[in-house]
Amino acid sequence: MLHRPLKLLLLSTSVGALGTGLGGGVELTLLNVAQELLRRGHTLKIVAPQGSVLGDIPIIEIAGELQTTAQTQGRSAPIVMPENSVLGNMWDYARQVQADYDLIFNIAYDWLPFYLTPFFNRAIAHFVSMGSLSTAMDRIVEQIAGQFPGTVGVYTLTQAETFPSPSQYRILGSGLDLSLYQFSPEPSSALAWVGRIAPEKGLEDAVAAAKITGIPLKILGKMQDDAYWKQICQDYPDAPVEYAGFFSTSELQQHLGNCRALLMTPRWVEAFGNVVIEALACGVPVISYSRGGPTEIIQDGKTGFLVEPDSVAGLVEAIGRIDQLDRYTCRQQAEAEYSLEALGDRMEEWFRDILQN
Known part of the structure; x- marks a missing residue:
């Protein structure tokens, strides 16, 4: 241009x-x-x-x-x-x-x-x-x-x-450089949460949803607030969660692509949410609070679900409907728009x- x-x-x-x-x-x-x-x-x-x-x-x-x-x-x-x-x-x-x-x-x-x-x-x-x-x-x-x-x-x-x-x-x-993200049609049963581990990201809600559903949650991202993470572990000692660490793009997409869905639980207005389009590029639908940038990316009922902000019950209900979504449609949206x-x-x-x- x-x-x-x-x-x-x-x-x-x-x-x-x-x-x-x-x-x-x-x-x-x-x-x-x-x-x-x-x-x-x-x-x-x-x-x-x-x-x-x-x-x-x-x-x-x-x-x-x-x-x-x-x-x-x-x-x-x-x-x-x-x-x-x-x-x-x-x-x-x-x-x-x-x-x-x-x-x-x-x-x-x-x-x-x-x-x-x-x-x-x-x-x-x-x-x-x-x-x-x-x-x-x-x-x-x-x-x-x-x-x-x-x-x-x-x-x-x-x-x-x-x-x-x-x-x-x-x-x-x-x-995104979509060539770096492999489409994954057959995921494991686990859910994913990706981001900086800090209070404004609302990780505790995703952990609460994992405990209620009994579905494993893989946590990926930078450990920014150690005290916040320790408090979550103390509040939810029996939740089926695993903190896997912070990864490069190539490693992240392998972990993320193997998950059934990505949970996004922001307490603040996310400006965009690059992790949303990273997930879509892997064919992973996204369940997010209806707040901030993800509301402009996720096609509700098609490439993910938008739920009431700060509602763990909303997350749990949406997790129960994940199998209604087509993973290939998620990849197609990433290719068409991002x-x-x-x-x-x-x-x-x-x-x-x-x-x-």
Whole structure:
């Protein structure tokens, strides 16, 4: 869609090194966007915290103290940066090299990049990876969206609607390299739950549903809050659950594809839910609370079930109907709507529009 190759500088999240899982779905989005842009002939570099690895994509590693994740703080929390902040160091690097690039792409949910935007000479495309979590972030995001129209993108309309003026945001969705996900027509009896193990993900509801149904639950993801996990184990000592760990894409899809269904139990508004389309790509239907991004992905009664938020009884009832769903239909939806090609088209069109304004 763009008439010439671009030189792009991609700035990652500041809450953890790429490859550790601390960035959640942002890591997968960044990898997929970068790979597709490279495939299309653009050149790029990624700026990320020290120790980052993202396939064979070139990374500028920046030292410094990591930023605290926004979801662990309250709405009225002040903006805080640690001493020798990796976030500050990443954006100081970007300022120094900005003349070498056509466009800067920011995928971090951080206040500083938005504040700095008017002081840069290069256009900055901000991809907001979460819904509204903080009054201070809402204000700065809204300010930049108004001052630089069309430069702030989000995953879904549901996510955009958590901010004051949703029509200002570009809806970009997500996508996967579907060749990495094997369709699995014959699953085991187990269910899956995938994500960071942290309170906003509501894992205890999936564990409760597993205990009620007696169906094994395989838990996959980054152990972010050990005390939270220990409390779940204490509250449900007899639940048939197994924590398998955090896996790369190739290992994850093998575990996930072997499960009857994926449970999603978010307490907050998920901006998208990359794991939903990962499951669909494996042919795994998804049972999710009707909250946030999954409501725009799951075809209720066809590729999964949307149930009342925070209702364990709703999860249990939907688990009892899993065999009504066709796994091949799940894979077909992933192929039709969430390919890397479709994501690349949307990203290129967005960049073109920003550079032409």
